[in-house]
Amino acid sequence: xxxxxxxxxxxxxxxxxxxxxxxxxxxxxxxxxxxxxxxxxxxxxxxxxxxxxxxxxxxxxxxxxxxxxxxxxxxxxxxxxxxxxxxxxxxxxxxxxxxxxxxxxxxxxxxxxxxxxxxxxxxxxxxxxxxxxxxxxxxxxxxxxxxxxxxxxxxxxxxxxxxxxxxxxxxxxxxxxxxxxxxxxxxxxxxxxxxxxxxxxxxxxxxxxxxxxxxxxxxxxxxxxxxxxxxxxxxxxxxxxxxxxxxxxxxxxxxxxxxxxxxxxxxxxxxxxxxxxxxxxxxxxxxxxxxxxxxxxxxxxxxxxxxxxxxxxxxxx
Numbered sequence: 145x146x147x148x149x150x151x152x153x154x155x156x157x158x159x160x161x162x163x164x165x166x167x168x169x170x171x172x173x174x175x176x177x178x179x180x181x182x183x184x185x186x187x188x189x190x191x192x193x194x195x196x197x198x199x200x201x202x203x204x205x206x207x208x209x210x211x212x213x214x215x216x217x218x219x220x221x222x223x224x225x226x227x228x229x230x231x232x233x234x235x236x237x238x239x240x241x242x243x244x245x246x247x248x249x250x251x252x253x254x255x256x257x258x259x260x261x262x263x264x265x266x267x268x269x270x271x272x273x274x275x276x277x278x279x280x281x282x283x284x285x286x287x288x289x290x291x292x293x294x295x296x297x298x299x300x301x302x303x304x305x306x307x308x309x310x311x312x313x314x315x316x317x318x319x320x321x322x323x324x325x326x327x328x329x330x331x332x333x334x335x336x337x338x339x340x341x342x343x344x345x346x347x348x349x350x351x352x353x354x355x356x357x358x359x360x361x362x363x364x365x366x367x368x369x370x371x372x373x374x375x376x377x378x379x380x381x382x383x384x385x386x387x388x389x390x391x392x393x394x395x396x397x398x399x400x401x402x403x404x405x406x407x408x409x410x411x412x413x414x415x416x417x418x419x420x421x422x423x424x425x426x427x428x429x430x431x432x433x434x435x436x437x438x439x440x441x442x443x444x445x446x447x448x449x450x451x452x453x454x455x456x457x458x459x460x461x
Contacts, residue, residue: 200340202459205315206242208342209322210373210449211335213365215357217326220378220413221347222252223423224442225323228345230428231446232319233278239318242273242280246335247325248304251285258426262286270313277431282312302334309339319453327357336368342456343373345449346407350380350394355401362405373452374410375402376445382415383437390414411445414438 203209212225222245229243245253254260259274263286266272273280284304314320325331335341344365348358358375365372377398381390393415402409413419416438422429430439430446 200338202340203309203314203317203320206317206320207458207460208318208453208456209320209339210453211322211324211332211341211344211370212347213324213332213344213361214326214347214354215359215361216348216354219347219349219354220376220419221326222247222256222323223419224345224347224376224378224413224445225321226253226256226423227428227430227439227442228446228449229279229319229321230277231430231443232321232450234430235443235446236318236450237278240280240316241278242282242314242317242320244308244320244322245281245283245285246305246308246322246331248284248301248331249325251283252423253281253283253323254285255426256423256428257281259283259286266313268313270311272313277428280314280317282308282314284308302330305331305334306338309335327361332364336365336370340459341370343371343449343452345373345376345410347376347378348398348401349378350396350398352397355397359401359405362407371456372405372407373449374408377409377412379415380412388437410448411441413441 210228212221212228214221225243229241232239233241243253243257245251257276257279259276259281261274263271263274263282271282273282274286275281322335324335346358346362348354362372375398380394380398381392383390398409398412414437416429416436418433418436419429419438422432425432428442429436430442433439434443
């Protein structure tokens with residue numbers, strides 16, 4: 145009887161003793177499985193990171209690219225891009241200049257450059273840019289009806305930008321000025337990550353709301369290693385029509401942002417009725433009123449940008 149009881153106690157002890165070992169074995173198995181999954185995920189992450197950003201591929205025949213950007217809409221970015229490209233052609237007539245309107249939702253170049261016809265496709269199946277004032281121009285506005293809205297998602301926008309860049313017969317071209325939409329979205333990333341951009345020109349007004357988003361745009365370019373040419377301050381003052389003296393409208397917020405970012409204010413453009421009229425008429429003010437104060441400011445800006453480009457590498461592809 146004692147032996148029988150001892151056997152039962154021993155068997156019970158064995159069951160109790162083996163139970164935790166089973167649990168321990170199951171826990172170790174799960175731990176090993178989790179570690180294996182973690183290793184696989186880490187290897188996958190390393191593989192994805194090794195691919196990096198899309199490889200930048202130059203535009204055939206285009207030597208240097210300038211991106212005109214603004215964080216906020218309505219600050220005169222398109223006006224700056226149009227007058228910059230036209231002034232570059234004026235001060236350096238031996239150079240070939242192009243202007244790309246990369247704002248697929250609100251293209252302004254067709255109106256401001258007085259170009260309404262549709263472009264043709266050449267024998268190489270490339271779109272021939274339209275030309276006015278000696279500047280080659282391309283815009284989504286040339287490819288859609290004037291009153292048709294563009295209702296696209298991000299991937300469609302990126303595809304359209306790629307076509308405007310790589311399915312257009314740009315070359316030979318010394319300078320390509322790209323007028324970008326407001327913000328820091330898909331269009332900017334598509335351009336910056338895929339093209340060797342020579343420099344970015346930031347356009348803002350002295351308002352705090354505009355300066356705040358200009359700071360974000362500048363930081364985006366810095367993170368992506370794009371040189372910032374400088375800042376264009378629009379609508380910072382008005383010019384008295386009688387004495388031609390400038391009347392400041394703001395308290396110098398642009399200077400503080402420029403100092404913070406370590407960049408220069410290349411030009412301050414006055415608020416002018418002549419600029420508005422020139423945009424609406426389709427003839428940039430550097431041509432329509434070449435002796436005016438705003439035209440002189442845009443011409444001086446072009447000379448500064450031209451000097452910057454002369455100091456930068458050139459794509460010879």
